[in-house]
Amino acid sequence: MKRENDVLDKIKELASDVYKKIIAMKKPELSAPLRSLSNVTYDPKIGYFELNNQFKTRSMSVSTVKTFAQTLKILGLSKNLVETDDIATKREAYYVSKNWGDVRFLEQAESDTIMDDVEAMFMTNREQLGFIPEEKGGDVSGNLIVIDKDPTTGKEVRIDCTKMGTGAYSVPSSVEHLEFETDAKFILAIETAGMYQRLVKHAYWKKANCILISLGGVPTRACRRFIRRLSDEKKLPVYCFVDGDCYGYLNIYRTLKVGSGNAAHINKYFCVPNAQFLGVTPQDIIDYKLPTHPLKDVDIKRIEDGLKNDPFVKYHPEWQKALKQMLAMKKRAEQQALAQWGLNFVITDYLPKKLENKKTWLP
């Protein structure tokens, strides 16, 4: 997935399309797939949310003439970046617009929306267009050597993730060029930084021979792509260890595994279809007698919505059962609630037991 020159062709194609329409006295149009859960299908053989055929087409009108001009301007910026092999963060792109006069962006949210639109129009990811996100990916430690390039000299750099001390290797915003060496048996993706710290501190990766990755909430695209590439190239299974709540299930895990509706046009690359759910499951809450919090109204609504509209949940009866179980007990538990049985209970008991018995997992 290197930056391809066909992005340039796509940009020019679209621009000349618009140009020809105008010269022919027709309203120019822009069209992109409808980005929503209602426009995706889930097939486990493919492994991720796939876009359906619903498209959204906007023709230029008086009220959209400004955003239309902005879209073309962003395309121009992208063309420039690709041609000069440069990059701009989303924030930088927003600042570049400041010398566009009347069509400059007033808020970064406006430029972000237009970048998302362009991404969807071309069915590509924004990195291909020369735009990179502000945020970086997750933290990594364990039995892994990442082979990167020195940004100034282009020389190979080997990063040994066993030698990070109590710190961590952090996933860069673009991961396409990385290569890996590892003999670990699996990747453990962890939701919270707190739990990750505990496992690093006690060198759990050594004990279990694995790679630890902290997701930090819903994983960034770079982090998802990193896990995906690592998993694909080294044939490593990916185990997810998140909070026992609807956010952990339906936002973090579901997005990591099969992607999202909003960014469905890039799910193909930015998801990890072979991820598996280790915990915390609703049954774990009962089995390990975890301290809980009551579900809020929004949680209940989110779960009900998931049961009704999420193609992933609708496909897996196990998940439906688990979500209904949570609805019935009206409780949720955090990963760190395991500390109830001692700070290192998670290392000495929970993880080993769970790894032993995959029947307690969810798909």
Next chain:
Amino acid sequence: MAAIAHELAKQQREISVAEFFEKNRHLLGFDNKRKALLTVVKEAVDNSLDACEEAKILPEISVELIDMQNERFKVIVEDNGPGIVKKQIPNIFAKLLYGSKFHRLRQSRGQQGIGISAAVLYSQLTTGRPTKIISKIAPEEPAQMYELHIDTKTNSPEIIKEGIVEWKKEHGTRIEMDIEGSYQKGFQSVDEYLKETAIVNPHVTIIYTTPKAEQMIFPRATSELPREPKEIKPHPYGVELGILIKMLRDTEARTVQSFFMNEFSRVGPGTVKEICEKAAIPPNTKAGEINMQQAERLIKAIRETKIIAPPTDCIVPIGAELLEKGLKKEIKAEFYTSITRPPSVYRGNPFVIECCIAYGGELEKEKQADVLRFANRVPLLYQQGSCAITKSILTTSWKSYGMQQSSGALPVGPLIILVHLASVWAPFTSEAKEAIAHYPEIVKEIKLALQECGRELLRYVSKKRRVFDELKKKGYIEKYLPHVGEALKELLQLSDKEKERVNSSLKEILEKSRKVEELYEVVHDDEEGKLGILGGGESEEGE
């Protein structure tokens, strides 16, 4: 016991009307100094206008207030009316409840003949100074001058000075009185009262000199006098027991039958027969012999008898066109609409409601609408809250007419709502004549008038909004369109000529489609285009 009764009898005596009002001055609008100044001016001006119109003279009235320091003012009101004959002057100005208006049913400003003499009394009570009157009835007649007090015990005029003076006017009356008062501008001020008077009396010219010696002239907008109101007899539905008994006692008619036919409107032989049958009183019973019980039966019978509504030609509305003209000359707005409703009847009294709405222009935008209330061409400045006009405005849904309104409040916007009630007998909530009573028939008519004006208002406001949107869109095209050409030029390395062609074609495309677009376009958030062109779906990602 008898001793006590005798003792009490010593204290029991007739209370003179003047004494009564001395103690209850608030009933007549003299509650405080500010209001007193307004009431004095108002009584004098109302009298002048009534007199001029009755004599078919185009009124030209001058009002002058002179600040005498220490909260004293000299009020001078002069008119070009018919003047008053010499022997009537003391009674009119210095005898309470003396006048020509109470005993007849005819649309006029004053009703009871209490106003101006109360003002004279107030002047006397607060400053001790007599009121000076000059009046002249014809160019060849001398001008008569009086200085008057009221004897409050006997309610009769006390002449301090009288004589003949030089006066250049051909005819007219001038009144000068010193009173205690306080002068402020704005809401409920003399200035406001005169301005509103000028609005609903477009045939009147008023020259006003304020205590600060500023002169304001409210010129007339028409030289046409209002049609003379016809005097009518009361309608049976409007009489109450006490009035009926008094009328029976005073009538010259011999029998009950002739009494009803002579003293009331809309009563013919058939109606009398029906009333008398229902009251079980023979029609040829002598009118003077009807006792209390029989009178009560008559009242009851009247209520149960169907009687034609009173004639309505006795009402003289201002007229929608003139009302609008009047408002236009004093209020600078951008849109006016007005209506005169057909006559209607409450309790046997015919009345007409008129409404005029002014919108936009120099009117303030972010405040509650101004309400201008009038009864028989007199502005009502006090007790807005308890008036039927206010109630009707509050219970009208102004949101349907393009205005903002929170529930139970006046509409908000650059708006003036004027409502005028014309009637032979305007029902006020009190003697101070400040608020119109809540008769359902009156409220209903006011609301109908407001709704009709409201619909016109909505039509205007919507049209304005459309024009505004149109201009905004035009601005959009001119502002943003060149950037499309610029961007395409960069993307496709176009020449300047090609770029110009893009811009001119695009302009044509967009302008052509604007009409169609208006029909389909959904209201969108126009805050500088927060809306992305294509927009995303749900935001479930933490990115």
